[in-house]
Amino acid sequence: MSRITTLALAGAATIALIATPGAAQSVTPDYPATRATDTSETLFGEAIADPYRWLENDVRTDPQVAQWVEAQNTVTDAYLETLPGTAWFKERLAELIDYERFGIPSKAGDRYFYSYNSGLMNQAQYFVRDGWDGEARLLLDPNQWSADNATALADTAPSKSGRYLAYAIQDGGSDWRTIKLLDVDTGEELSDEIEWAKFTGISWIGDEGFFYSRFPETGEGQDFQSLNYNQKVYFHRLGTPQSADELVYETPDAKEQGHGVGVSDDGRWAFIYSSTGTDDRNELRVIDLTERASQGWAARPLITGFDNSWSPIASVGDTVYFQTNKDAPRYRIVRADLTADALEWEEVVPQSDQPISGASIIGDRLVVEYMKDASSRAVYFDLDGKQTGALDLPGIGSVGGLNGEPGDSETFYSFTSFNQPGAIYRLDVETGERTVFAEPEVAFEPEDYRVEQVFYPSKDGTRVPMFIVRHKDSTGPSPTLLYGYGGFNISLTPGFSPTRLAWLEAGGTFALANIRGGGEYGKEWHDGGRLNNKQNVFDDFIAAGEYLKANGYTGPDGLAIQGGSNGGLLVGAVVNQRPDLFDAGNAAVGVMDMLRFDRWTAGRYWVDDYGYPDREADFRVLRSYSPLHNIRSGVDYPALLVTTADTDDRVVPGHSFKYTAALQAAELGEEPQLIRIETRAGHGSGKPTDKIIDEYGDILAFLAHHTGLEVPPAD
Known part of the structure; x- marks a missing residue:
């Protein structure tokens, strides 16, 4: 089951030596003049001056803000060019980033899907293998999508059989998404296209279609500033226009609520997750997809009131496992029979002194991830909550992946630390057999x-x-x-x-x-x-x-x-x-x-x-x-x-x-x-590699200069 959540590289080192800060003296820049107004408002008896409120306007539509941005960048660029470490940091970053990077594979049917970057690609490509031993086949190359490489692949979701791929496109770093579809057999793009999707997952019902969440279309020029209210859940049926999409769930009387959907791996249940903000508290409703013919998208409340966190993990027959912090601030695992007249919650894995950060059912094992002083560990339980083992990890670090489904003991996971790029492993949780899928070679x-x-x-x-x-x-x-x-x-x-x-x-x-x-x-x-x-x-x-x-x-x-x-x-x-x-x-x-x-x-x-x-x-x-x-x-x-x-x-x-x-x-x-x-970089996600190198070269050179870090000379 796709987890539903609420709402983000080196050679011989030199030995650290203290240098005199500002040894390469720089002159404080002459800042551009910024127009100040007399804008002010009184809030709870206090006058709050806001002389630069005009800078809140969208730079794309307000020429005065655009001129201010240009003037500021001119001064900043000139200053950064004088710093002695800028060239070295950019050269070294390009070398450190230049290594093969693989995404954690996801399995659909007999196919394996994963991202890949050969090193300095601005955007990762997306591949599929037909069977584990199949030859890798390129499906998507975002590097061909825009001249400035600022159009990125934001999300992917293969259909249940792996026949189709839904994928989300992000342009210029924006949170808005356009969802498109691909026929994986032929590699051909389908005509389906979804607009105005945001803060959404993509959850398939078999190969029939998928759920997604969207907001109403904004007014002209307001897409980067207007408040996000009235999110709705829709179902898109393969091969139909967006205008034909079926409204699944909305709360018109509670416009502040956001909604997402996850479908259980067996295709039995669709869970609607509703929240009002970023806190770990949500309501939960369920649709029995076996009763669609008679019930449609009727959603039955499971959890009402925004008091605690409830995340479905997986279903085994009529029983569904959940992760929750109800009566457990560090989380626990519970289960319930969703066909029962009255829900009875049974505790499977109790709270411990280490918070649970995630859980999956893989094969016949419940795999629970814990955080021990901000470092990862993973423990195996049987489906009744008896501990059966633990994943062997090399030390302080973070685990990613460990997703799977009941009945299939195969999973993939990554391990990374401050001095170790993410290696990816293929694991059989039943036999314990582990093989390396990708282990980067770094400089x-x-x-x-x-x-x-x-x-x-x-x-x-x-x-x-x-x-x-x-x-x-x-x-x-x-x-x-x-x-x-x-x-x-x-x-x-x-x-x-x-x-x-x-x-x-x-x-x-x-x-x-x-x-x-x-x-x-x-x-x-x-x-x-x-x-x-x-x-x-x-x-x-x-x-x-x-x-x-x-x-x-x-x-x-x-x-x-x-x-x-x-x-x-x-x-x-x-x-x-x-x-x-x-x-x-x-x-x-x-x-x-x-x-x-x-x-x-x-x-x-x-x-x-x-x-x-x-x-x-x-x-x-x-x-x-x-x-x-x-x-x-x-x-x-x-x-x-x-x-x-x-x-x-x-x-x-x-x-x-x-x-x-x-x-x-x-x-x-x-x-x-x-x-x-x-420009065209957004909040951070989807930023092309060349912009990352350029930006962080500037940042590191600035911080180095003002802390006295002596940077080696550039080649």
């Missing part, structure tokens, strides 16, 4: 880098884990890049990144702090960093920086910080609160205006984590940390590089535009406050 020695985990106290005494990665011969302080997120129940686990490897190769240290707001320790860890507890997130991150300096990982002037989206908010907030602690920062696609975030696209969903700006109690909390509203003019700030994209319709670029304008207007000392604005 560095993984053994040259060591991964350690430390635990440090936050401001309130909470014990917080942090991963630290360094060259094995590094002993003294070195410029350090600290990364964090802290929100939306998202767990940061070990994973390989060419950009981080380039930083390590240049002599730096990388640290990842598993701060509150994430899901590393279950619901309590998430709740401890959201709503009126949001300050804990910032305290945890500040404490991580203090730990790194106090314990000699980095020197007094060598700490850079980075975060994206909610992590961009994190960077903006902690820089306001402790500008003395950090020496450089990259705030990427951040949520910077906490008083207006809920006015665009998906922003309204985030009230689960942030609260409602129009409710006074929440407003007071949001006002206290909003990056835009707490810039401290007259205080020396670290060097900041804000990054965003003109087509980001998740966190609209107006957040970053207004924040940068306010930074540049304030008196923040001599360090630069710059913004880098990418």
